[in-house]
Amino acid sequence: MITSMRKRTMWRAGAVLAAGALALAACSSDSGSDDPSDEPTDGGTDSGSGEQVEIRFSWWGSDERHTLTQEVIDLFMEENPDISVVADFTDWGGYWDKLATTVAGGDTPDVMTQEERYLTDYANRGVVADMSTLDIDTSMIDPSVLQSGTIGGQLAGIATGINAYAIVADPQMFEDAGVEMPDDTTWTWDDFKEIAAQISDALGDGVYGVQDYGGNEAGFNIYARQQGESLYTEDGTLGYSDETLAQWWQDLVDLRESGAMPDGARSVEIAEGGPEQSLLGTNTGAMGMWWTNQLGAISSAAGRDLVLLRLPGESEHERTGMYFKPAMFYSISAETEHPEAAAKFVDFLVNSPEAGALILSDRGLNINTAVREAVSGQLDPLEVQAAEFLAELESEIVDGPPAPPTGAADVPEITGRINQEVLFDTMSPADAAAQFTSEAGAAIGQ
């Protein structure tokens, strides 16, 4: 017993040091948020409920998200003067390193933002609390969406909103090329390849039909689901055949060889640049695959309004493949000292119309149907388009994909890397499919 305690202290000490180093490197706002959070002593405690508590809320994202989230926090603290919320944010890349290290150091944020591929890992290791035991009102949340955050019978996270993976297209580019916009309810993958090739042929050098989309496994998941397969099964195994995956990559090779898609080096460079450097964002391409909540960012980079289309092949096979993905989750630490305060804050984030009016669709289309109604008038035209697109999809979606299994957090990296092998022709689509299955299978412990 004593030795195990000692071991625990030792590795914790090491982890705390590592966490300290990371905290120094990351742009934490601990100091920046001093102004609102250190105030409450000036009469804030007179609300009667007694002690002043402090909780920490962590999230990732852009500057825009940081600003609006701070506004939400300020609003919450105004209404709950006995709780102060400390902001703790980084960009997406640094978020998971930092979160894992703070957890290891015994300093888990009281409320944290999660993502589906990571949530399973955190839930299975007992890092996050079962939120169904806490005082959070979930009555206004669609049960199927609530289900997406349930892992092993516990409510590990409450979805913030929903997204769908879709084609973003530039109507202006179609018009310039003299190509008609497709009917996205009926177009096939062959139509898609043909249209992309027509556009690049018509518009000439340096302009392409479509940006490389092989680096995101969400697209393949839809492709597989259309054919009655899926990336993961309910049992946490891989649920597709290698032939399907090979065909998926073969389509990308065909697109590249026909000139409808940029070559390998160019594709890699564009992919690293995010929405701003994307073909659509730089007006050098007509189509790309993105999450619906990115429509605004890409449109503003492009300087014109873009449109959402369904992925091709939705009516080509036996069923549709598109699905709703919970954009992110709010989770509460299992070891928080203030579960009531943390629950109160999450309840505010999820159920308060005022918070909803600030967040709008930054964290996906709001899942609280009452809040969604209340804020619908404040959405900008692009957000309205995304909301309508998702509403239309709702009736077509057959089912939601199962939660990614433990270890799925490795799969995006594997997908990106093997897609590059295909891009540079160092692997044939068939070899790439076999390699992916072997690596992804190992990652999820299949």
Add this chain to the structure above:
Amino acid sequence: MSVVSELRGMGGKKRGKRQPSAMRKGDGKAAAIFLAPWFIGLFLITAGPMIASAYLSFTDYSLLAPPEWIGFDNYTRMFEDPRLINSLKVTFLYVFISVPLQLAMALALALVLDRGLRGLPIYRSIYYLPSLLGGSVAIALLWRQVFGADGLVNSVLSVFGIEGEGWVSHPDYALGTLMVLNVWTFGAPMIIFLAGLRQIPQMYYEAASIDGAGKWRQFRSVTIPLLTPIIFFNLILQLIGAFQTFTQAYVVSGGTGGPADSTMFYTLYLYQKGFASLDMGYASAMAWLLLAIIAGMTAVNFLASKYWVFYND
């Protein structure tokens, strides 16, 4: 004992007769105080984490749950990991090509600057600058721009009618651009070479020229032999540094080691394993393998140095 009382004690004894021995005693304590920050740093920031990582390397540790003892599993797994083998290839290739080139460059520039040019300190500073900046994120970002598809390098090439590639985003060239970055930071070894060149007595050159030795002969038979300890010193330092390359690879590849693992340095793979795959036990074992590799390389160098390093004493 506080520093204040320590100083007061020293001041009080100054007036006494046993001044010398009291001073010596006080000096010892003062030394301990001044050394304390270094010792604390050594134990907390270096030794502590090292011991922790040695322990963790024998465990399955996800960061999220307490570590579980698994014996030598992490170490045996390393030999069956093709991506680890690939990362070793990338790292060795980088070390064996860029370090000799960097040292040659540093020596060449040192020889030029040693001729007593006017404004030498200015040149020295200019050439040293990249060494200060080389490991920084800003330079790595700049590198991405310079070697990008629409970057400076391709703009220059296009003047000559050559259409360049996206150098950092092509698996055949990405590692090369990082080697160029390393060679470019030749300033630190150059400064050391300059100091070494100044140490060589002028009379050897006079004697050599009286014997009819030309510039090249003087360089080969006087400069190089007398400079070998400095070359050796620089070689060891740069070798160790190059094995630990991380920032440049991380930033230039956007943290992926891509394209297609072509810039997946050993340290980058270690980082990915530890923080992205949450396999901190394996990452710790990798860190110890790296230590063994660097120690081994340094030992080989020391052994080999007997045959080529000449100490003039």
